[in-house]
Structure formats: structure tokens, C-alpha cells
Amino acid sequence: MRHEFMDLLERAKMAREHAYIPYSGFAVGAAVLTGQGEIYTGCNIENASYGATCCAERVALFKAVSQGEQDIRAIAVVAGAKQPVPPCGICRQVMVELAPQALVVMANLEGKLEIREVGQLLPGPFGGGFL
Numbered sequence: 001m002r003h004e005f006m007d008l009l010e011r012a013k014m015a016r017e018h019a020y021i022p023y024s025g026f027a028v029g030a031a032v033l034t035g036q037g038e039i040y041t042g043c044n045i046e047n048a049s050y051g052a053t054c055c056a057e058r059v060a061l062f063k064a065v066s067q068g069e070q071d072i073r074a075i076a077v078v079a080g081a082k083q084p085v086p087p088c089g090i091c092r093q094v095m096v097e098l099a100p101q102a103l104v105v106m107a108n109l110e111g112k113l114e115i116r117e118v119g120q121l122l123p124g125p126f127g128g129g130f131l
């Protein structure tokens with residue numbers, strides 16, 4: 001199947017190979033697409049202090065933003081599950097902050113695909129407007 005997110009998903013799949021997952025064994029890859037067509041990738045990085053673990057999505061988003069990117073159009077997430085894996089709540093909150101207009105492209109290794117807007121994944125978000 002050919003679609004506009006093929007390359008992005010392929011890059012997420014490649015990043016997944018670097019997942020540091022000694023505790024869960026669950027590898028996730030992510031890739032962020034900017035308006036200029038740049039791609040930033042990430043994988044999940046776990047820690048013996050479990051709460052210090054960072055999801056693949058946040059690694060990729062933080063890489064992009066730390067390189068000066070402000071226009072993020074899509075975030076792909078790939079994992080080896082039966083169904084496409086949805087981002088966790090913390091990642092959704094980070095997406096609302098850093099990539100509120102982005103599409104989230106979720107896929108599994110068999111190519112099963114689900115696409116949602118960030119706003120659909122976290123309705124009624126807390127944001128800077130409340131501060």
C-alpha cells in the first residue's frame with residue numbers, strides 16, 4: 001500500500017530498532033515530520049527508575065524542537081502490537097503543547113494504520129491559556 005506517510009513510518013520503524021527496553025521488552029519507534037519536510041526520529045528509552053522512561057514520541061518531538069523546529073505536521077508511531085499503538089497521556093499532553101495541529105499516524109509492523117488529529121486524541125486539554 002502506498003500513501004503519503006510511507007517514508008515517515010519507515011523512519012519510525014528504523015528508529016524502533018534502537019529502542020532501549022531492558023524492562024518492558026516493548027519497542028516503539030516514532031518519527032516527526034516538519035513543514036519543511038525534515039524528519040526527526042525517536043525510540044523509547046527506559047530506566048531502572050521506571051518513571052524516568054521516555055516514550056518514543058517525546059524523544060522525537062524533543063529532538064525536533066531542540067533543533068529549532070516549530071512547524072510539526074505529523075508524528076508517526078510504530079510498535080509490534082496487534083493494533084496500532086496510541087500515544088500515552090503524557091505524550092498527548094506534549095503533542096498539544098508542541099504540535100497541536102499535527103496528525104498522529106499510528107501503525108503496527110503489519111502496516112495496520114490509524115490516523116487521528118492531536119485534538120481528537122486529547123479533547124479539552126490543559127494549556128498555557130489557563131496560566
Ligand code: THU
Nearest residue numbers: 024026028044055056086087088
Ligand atoms: N511507549 C512508547 O514509547 N510509546 C507509546 O505510545 C506507548 C508506550 C513505551 C514506554 C515504555 O518504554 C514501553 O513502551 C512500555 O510502556
